[in-house]
Every structure is written in structure tokens, then in C-alpha cells.
Amino acid sequence: MDLDIRIVTGGPLQVNTYVVSAEGYDSCVVIDPGAEFASVEGAACGRKVSAVILTHAHFDHMLYAMQWLRQGAKLYVHEKDAPALTDPDLNASAMMRVRLMLPNADVLLHDGDVIREAGMELTVVHTPGHTPGSMCLLSGQTLFAGDTMFYNGYGRVDLPGGSNMQMAMSLKKLLTLDPETVVYPGHGMKTKIAWERRQYL
Numbered sequence: 001m002d003l004d005i006r007i008v009t010g011g012p013l014q015v016n017t018y019v020v021s022a023e024g025y026d027s028c029v030v031i032d033p034g035a036e037f038a039s040v041e042g043a044a045c046g047r048k049v050s051a052v053i054l055t056h057a058h059f060d061h062m063l064y065a066m067q068w069l070r071q072g073a074k075l076y077v078h079e080k081d082a083p084a085l086t087d088p089d090l091n092a093s094a095m096m097r098v099r100l101m102l103p104n105a106d107v108l109l110h111d112g113d114v115i116r117e118a119g120m121e122l123t124v125v126h127t128p129g130h131t132p133g134s135m136c137l138l139s140g141q142t143l144f145a146g147d148t149m150f151y152n153g154y155g156r157v158d159l160p161g162g163s164n165m166q167m168a169m170s171l172k173k174l175l176t177l178d179p180e181t182v183v184y185p186g187h188g189m190k191t192k193i194a195w196e197r198r199q200y201l
Contacts, residue, residue: 004028
């Protein structure tokens with residue numbers, strides 16, 4: 001299955017927001033709506049956004065979620081990050097002196113669940129460490145990694161719910177994927193599992 005992946009980078013912390021669907025499909029999903037609404041709307045090109053999927057519930061990755069939810073998009077998040085949707089301390093917005101709160105998720109996810117939206121099947125890979133409910137989304141040789149894996153790096157582990165030990169285990173888990181898997185991170189340039197193996201192994 002070929003994916004149509006459009007990347008919009010924005011927001012105060014330069015989050016990579018992904019507008020994704022199966023090639024040629026008339027709806028799409030938004031992964032981590034941290035980039036400005038108008039720019040992401042442009043990337044959707046008039047297609048219906050059926051779902052907002054959060055790789056984790058930090059404020060910078062869900063800053064513009066409400067605009068999509070008001071238009072009828074379903075909200076997906078891992079069950080272990082569900083409390084952060086409504087808690088500014090857990091979602092780190094309180095650190096920025098704002099208080100971002102979202103409604104409860106429509107769908108709570110678990111490791112191994114399959115999201116079926118916009119003609120795609122995205123498999124949930126639970127990767128705690130950055131947050132308790134951090135997850136990646138896998139489709140063939142494409143991985144949306146949130147803040148678990150960056151190019152030559154990984155997300156910080158010193159925020160509420162972070163864990164250095166869990167991050168190490170999550171990275172080890174991702175490094176077992178097909179080395180040709182392309183990794184689309186929450187910040188910065190994309191990478192490949194093969195490239196990251198050279199760093200960690």
C-alpha cells in the first residue's frame with residue numbers, strides 16, 4: 001500500500017505534522033497537529049480529515065487538534081497518555097504558562113492495535129519513555145515515530161512520565177524493524193532504521 005504523506009512543520013517547537021492517507025484516497029488523517037491549522041488544511045487539499053492521531057499527548061503535538069475535532073475528526077491516543085489530554089501539567093502546557101486541555105479521546109489505543117482510516121492500516125507500536133503512552137505508527141516500511149526516535153537522537157526523558165530505562169527499551173524494540181523502514185519523527189529530518197542501528201548497535 002502506497003501512502004500519500006505530506007509534512008507540515010510549525011508551531012512554537014517546530015513539530016512535524018503529517019497529513020496521511022492511502023494514495024488517491026478522498027479522506028486523510030492528521031498525525032500530531034502541532035503545526036498551524038491553515039498550513040495543515042492546505043496540505044489536506046480539501047479532503048476530509050477523518051481522524052487526529054496523537055503519537056503522545058504533549059501540548060506541542062496537539063496544539064491545533066481542536067479545530068479538526070470540531071469538524072468531526074475522531075481523536076486517537078494511547079490509553080496511558082489519555083490523562084494528559086485534560087491535565088496541563090502532564091501535557092507540559094503549564095510549563096509554557098498556558099493550559100491546553102482537549103476532550104476525552106474517541107479511541108484509546110494499545111500496543112498491537114490497528115487503526116483503519118483513510119484507506120490505511122496503521123499498527124500501534126507502544127514505545128514509552130518520552131511519555132507513558134508514547135507510540136509509533138507502522139505501515140509496511142513507514143514508521144511515524146513521534147518523539148521516540150529522531151535522526152541520531154530521541155525525545156527527552158525528563159518531563160512528567162518520562163523514563164530513561166523505558167526509552168532505551170523502546171529504541172531497542174524499534175531497531176528490530178526492517179532496516180529499510182523510513183522513520184518520520186516528531187521533530188527534525190526523517191531517518192531510517194538502518195542508519196539508527198549504526199548509532200546504537
